[in-house]
Amino acid sequence: xxxxxxxxxxxxxxxxxxxxxxxxxxxxxxxxxxxxxxxxxxxxxxxxxxxxxxxxxxxxxxxxxxxxxxxxxxxxxxxxxxxxxxxxxxxxxxxxxxxxxxxxxxxxxxxxxxxxxxxxxxxxxxxxxxxxxx
Amino acid sequence: xxxxxxxxxxxxxxxxxxxxxxxxxxxxxxxxxxxxxxxxxxxxxxxxxxxxxxxxxxxxxxxxxxxxxxxxxxxxxxxxxxxxxxxxxxxxxxxxxxxxxxxxxxxxxxxxxxxxxxxxxxxxxxxxxxxxxxxxxxxxxxxxxxxxxxxxxxxxxxxxxxxxxxxxxxxxxxxxxxxxxxxxxxxxxxxxxxxxxxxxxxxxxxxxxxxxxxxxxxxxxxxxxxxxxxxxxxxxxxxxxxxxxxxxxxxxxxxxxxxxxxxxxxxxxxxxxxxxxxxxxxxxxxx
Numbered sequence: 001x002x003x004x005x006x007x008x009x010x011x012x013x014x015x016x017x018x019x020x021x022x023x024x025x026x027x028x029x030x031x032x033x034x035x036x037x038x039x040x041x042x043x044x045x046x047x048x049x050x051x052x053x054x055x056x057x058x059x060x061x062x063x064x065x066x067x068x069x070x071x072x073x074x075x076x077x078x079x080x081x082x083x084x085x086x087x088x089x090x091x092x093x094x095x096x097x098x099x100x101x102x103x104x105x106x107x108x109x110x111x112x113x114x115x116x117x118x119x120x121x122x123x124x125x126x127x128x129x130x131x132x133x134x
Numbered sequence: 135x136x137x138x139x140x141x142x143x144x145x146x147x148x149x150x151x152x153x154x155x156x157x158x159x160x161x162x163x164x165x166x167x168x169x170x171x172x173x174x175x176x177x178x179x180x181x182x183x184x185x186x187x188x189x190x191x192x193x194x195x196x197x198x199x200x201x202x203x204x205x206x207x208x209x210x211x212x213x214x215x216x217x218x219x220x221x222x223x224x225x226x227x228x229x230x231x232x233x234x235x236x237x238x239x240x241x242x243x244x245x246x247x248x249x250x251x252x253x254x255x256x257x258x259x260x261x262x263x264x265x266x267x268x269x270x271x272x273x274x275x276x277x278x279x280x281x282x283x284x285x286x287x288x289x290x291x292x293x294x295x296x297x298x299x300x301x302x303x304x305x306x307x308x309x310x311x312x313x314x315x316x317x318x319x320x321x322x323x324x325x326x327x328x329x330x331x332x333x334x335x336x337x338x339x340x341x342x343x344x345x346x347x348x349x350x351x352x353x354x355x356x357x358x359x360x361x362x363x364x365x366x367x368x369x370x371x372x373x374x375x376x377x378x379x380x381x382x383x384x385x386x387x388x389x390x391x392x393x394x395x396x397x398x399x400x401x402x403x404x405x406x407x408x409x410x411x412x413x414x415x416x417x418x419x420x421x
Contacts (some may be wrong), residue, residue: 003307018310039375046346096386108383
């Protein structure tokens with residue numbers, strides 16, 4: 001697997017969420033994603049960036065453009081040093097929310113991407129990795 | 135303080151020399167934007183600053199002092215005009231920093247004692263640095279004001295509610311639906327429903343690039359609020375990629391009537407309000 005591009009961006013304010021969406025769309029376009037694939041990864045990025053900001057008290061996202069053989073992909077890794085998630089199974093269930101959202105962000109973004117990986121430790125923080133391949 | 139007065143004195147007496155040097159220096163510098171500013175304007179600005187500067191020097195070197203107020207006001211005005219003219223922050227700051235050279239030349243010719251020379255030079259440097267930073271800060275402040283004003287304009291501009299027909303309103307949404315805007319959108323829509331007594335409101339999201347759970351939630355809340363006011367909502371502008379994404383996210387929009395295009399939504403709205411639009415039977419003009 002070859003990394004074509006690798007950059008990290010901060011998530012500190014709601015403006016940064018807009019920026020993460022724009023960057024993700026730009027990179028997906030660069031990887032020649034179809035409109036549907038673009039929209040899926042951008043929407044997942046939007047959900048997870050908002051989680052990083054609202055539940056993780058801010059953090060950063062690492063964006064990678066990848067190539068594995070003929071397949072091209074975009075991988076996003078969201079990292080925060082927030083309170084962490086005590087019960088991951090519960091958090092990944094549809095409709096579960098600790099805020100006042102719909103409780104579909106985490107579970108929904110999992111369905112929007114090909115690779116999904118989450119690590120969380122209470123009081124240490126949370127890392128969510130997603131990737132979409134065309 | 136003694137040095138200060140001496141500096142003030144030499145600036146006052148040699149004002150013309152300094153001015154000539156300074157303007158020449160500014161004109162030669164690459165940071166001067168001849169395309170943005172006339173030479174005569176620069177000369178006038180430099181002259182005015184120098185005379186205010188000479189006066190203020192008598193009052194000490196604390197630029198926060200009331201005696202420096204004319205200089206501060208002048209800097210504020212200059213920063214404002216330079217922002218309007220399209221200068222960058224460093225170009226604006228160079229106006230002050232470029233004075234150093236000519237001022238130092240004057241100090242060098244008037245002060246002979248080396249020790250005193252160093253002290254005077256240092257005092258002048260510190261003073262000009264402060265003024266330079268001040269104008270830079272003012273420049274930045276002006277830029278921020280411009281951005282802030284544009285943001286507010288954008289908030290108001292981007293959420294018009296239009297009447298399409300008797301009892302039918304349309305709300306074409308464009309851009310990001312963050313919380314602040316959603317609030318304004320909702321208020322505008324509800325207000326217009328009251329004013330017009332509309333039965334149906336069409337919310338068109340063709341111009342919304344990303345529909346995530348937060349946007350969906352805002353939409354559903356707007357629909358629910360409109361329903362409480364007695365109006366039904368139709369969401370239009372659902373493109374194929376948005377439809378797929380919403381399904382994968384697991385957002386349930388089945389409670390709301392949705393349509394692919396605004397035209398489709400309008401047709402439904404007409405049917406529901408009992409109105410219809412017919413093509414005229416009158417023959418088209420002959421070609």
